[in-house]
Amino acid sequence: MKQLLTILLVVFSFTSQSQCVSNQSHVISPLGIYSPGQVVTVWYTLGTFTQVNINWIIAFQINLGAGWTNLTPTNTPGNIGGSQGYWLWDIQNTYPSGLNFGPGWRFINTNPFGNPNWGTSATGPFIISFQATVGPTCTPDNLDISVNVFGDCLTGGWSNGACCTDPPYNIYTGVVLVPPVTTSNINHY
Amino acid sequence: MNYKENKQVLLALFITMMMMVTTIFTYGQTTINPDTVCASAIGEQYFVTNTPTSTYQWTVTGGGTLSTGQGSNAITVDWGAVSGLYPNAVEVIESNAAGCPGAPILLDVYVLDLSGNPIGPFCPGDPTTPLVGNPLGGTWSGTGVVANAFQPSSAGIGNYVLTYSMAGCNTTINVVVNSGPVTGPIQHY
Numbered sequence: 001m002k003q004l005l006t007i008l009l010v011v012f013s014f015t016s017q018s019q020c021v022s023n024q025s026h027v028i029s030p031l032g033i034y035s036p037g038q039v040v041t042v043w044y045t046l047g048t049f050t051q052v053n054i055n056w057i058i059a060f061q062i063n064l065g066a067g068w069t070n071l072t073p074t075n076t077p078g079n080i081g082g083s084q085g086y087w088l089w090d091i092q093n094t095y096p097s098g099l100n101f102g103p104g105w106r107f108i109n110t111n112p113f114g115n116p117n118w119g120t121s122a123t124g125p126f127i128i129s130f131q132a133t134v135g136p137t138c139t140p141d142n143l144d145i146s147v148n149v150f151g152d153c154l155t156g157g158w159s160n161g162a163c164c165t166d167p168p169y170n171i172y173t174g175v176v177l178v179p180p181v182t183t184s185n186i187n188h189y
Numbered sequence: 190m191n192y193k194e195n196k197q198v199l200l201a202l203f204i205t206m207m208m209m210v211t212t213i214f215t216y217g218q219t220t221i222n223p224d225t226v227c228a229s230a231i232g233e234q235y236f237v238t239n240t241p242t243s244t245y246q247w248t249v250t251g252g253g254t255l256s257t258g259q260g261s262n263a264i265t266v267d268w269g270a271v272s273g274l275y276p277n278a279v280e281v282i283e284s285n286a287a288g289c290p291g292a293p294i295l296l297d298v299y300v301l302d303l304s305g306n307p308i309g310p311f312c313p314g315d316p317t318t319p320l321v322g323n324p325l326g327g328t329w330s331g332t333g334v335v336a337n338a339f340q341p342s343s344a345g346i347g348n349y350v351l352t353y354s355m356a357g358c359n360t361t362i363n364v365v366v367n368s369g370p371v372t373g374p375i376q377h378y
Contacts, residue, residue: 183294
């Protein structure tokens with residue numbers, strides 16, 4: 001089916017730089033600013049993944065600044081009406097296109113009549129959740145949080161014209177709040 | 190204002206004064222930079238305001254030796270005998286509970302080695318002699334001392350210890366006033 005649609009799209013495709021992602025939102029708790037040791041929970045919702053050029057959604061990559069540690073998945077995206085397979089939490093994976101993925105969830109397509117490097121035909125909504133901890137530091141390390149959504153065109157499992165080029169979705173921008181160490185003057189009895 | 194209101198005002202004033210006194214005794218003592226110590230002084234105490242969760246790394250130079258208290262907010266130092274001004278002779282770096290260091294806090298130290306120029310011996314009728322101490326600027330005291338000068342006539346016959354003082358440091362010199370010859374009456378053969 002997907003290959004049949006390929007032919008049609010070669011004819012009708014006019015989108016060179018398309019976006020597949022829309023209706024994104026998030027909740028972050030607690031709200032920043034963050035200090036070392038704080039645990040933060042993020043909920044991210046992708047409302048719709050539009051299958052431009054039959055790109056199928058294949059991965060959610062979580063981008064964390066250097067100040068974060070102990071990234072933990074707490075809610076795996078669903079696969080309502082999607083392809084046979086499952087979402088795998090993975091730290092790192094190199095896709096056929098050479099895209100270096102991770103950490104995040106990536107879809108493992110297990111349809112025996114499909115391609116293991118295809119994503120899922122589900123279009124959303126997808127809800128993910130994860131926790132991260134502000135690492136111990138004495139410097140104002142970067143605490144940015146963003147999410148990338150990849151279609152299987154970008155990862156190399158699907159080749160049908162222009163890929164989706166969705167920018168990362170920014171969830172938080174900031175740095176670690178390092179409490180200043182203030183010492184009094186030296187006194188002599 | 191009636192008696193009851195006056196009583197309340199007085200009570201508030203009393204509490205405020207007590208808080209001020211407590212604050213002064215706890216934090217208010219401030220050593221002027223440079224600090225002055227006597228040469229060869231033992232067990233001189235230095236401190237910064239304590240933060241219970243912090244540790245303190247002290248460094249002592251300028252001929253001083255850190256005797257006790259490394260790691261805490263208060264130390265004792267034994268100073269050497271060589272006089273002079275020693276920049277940054279006492280340094281402390283506070284680290285908070287997360288191990289983050291603060292800015293170095295520094296104190297210059299002037300090691301003061303007093304000496305007095307020897308004078309005498311004197312006879313009871315000798316004129317007043319200026320007393321000279323090194324460095325200049327101190328104060329002489331003792332028997333026969335008037336305005337930083339020694340008066341043999343007012344001291345009288347004897348051995349005296351004169352003290353030269355400056356900035357809490359002292360040194361002494363010994364002065365002798367000898368008796369004059371005892372001459373008999375003039376005889377006529």
